Amino acid sequence: MHSVLTGREGMKAALGKIPSGLFAAGAMLDGRRIGMLCSFVEQAGFEPPMVSVALGMDRPLLDVLSRGGVFSLNILGKDDKELLAAFASGREEDPFAAFPLLDNGHGLPQLAGALAWLACRPGGSVAAGDHVVFVAEVIDGCLHREAGEPMIRVRKNGFGY
Numbered sequence: 001m002h003s004v005l006t007g008r009e010g011m012k013a014a015l016g017k018i019p020s021g022l023f024a025a026g027a028m029l030d031g032r033r034i035g036m037l038c039s040f041v042e043q044a045g046f047e048p049p050m051v052s053v054a055l056g057m058d059r060p061l062l063d064v065l066s067r068g069g070v071f072s073l074n075i076l077g078k079d080d081k082e083l084l085a086a087f088a089s090g091r092e093e094d095p096f097a098a099f100p101l102l103d104n105g106h107g108l109p110q111l112a113g114a115l116a117w118l119a120c121r122p123g124g125s126v127a128a129g130d131h132v133v134f135v136a137e138v139i140d141g142c143l144h145r146e147a148g149e150p151m152i153r154v155r156k157n158g159f160g161y
Contacts, residue, residue, distance in 0.1 A: 015158020024074040026109035027064040037087040049138040072108035077115035077148040
């Protein structure tokens with residue numbers, strides 16, 4: 001026999017089962033590089049290519065996107081545990097500083113060791129509870145490892161990171 005969770009506990013457990021990728025998002029803010037681990041990212045369109053990104057209200061990257069600034073999404077592969085650890089801690093002022101970066105025509109942080117990389121330009125946004133959801137056009141991209149698989153995360157609890 002199995003137990004069934006219902007009500008708020010059931011909703012929390014069920015939301016946690018929604019899988020997501022893991023991304024090292026980055027941008028330039030006041031002349032310095034900033035970065036964060038981001039998991040609320042989804043492709044949102046084909047033509048032009050679009051993604052949606054949800055950011056918590058306390059994230060410095062929110063300031064960049066709110067001003068229409070371009071940002072990068074470094075797509076982490078399932079074996080990129082060192083990259084994950086650096087960005088998950090949230091303690092580093094510039095988590096990109098410890099890793100080799102590739103040049104691109106956008107001045108954005110591009111991790112050489114990530115599975116793939118995208119450059120994005122935000123369009124519209126909507127405040128949604130404790131996050132702001134942005135829709136952004138993908139303006140450039142690079143696949144670093146063709147045979148790699150993306151890192152997938154399934155949370156235990158849909159009410160927290």
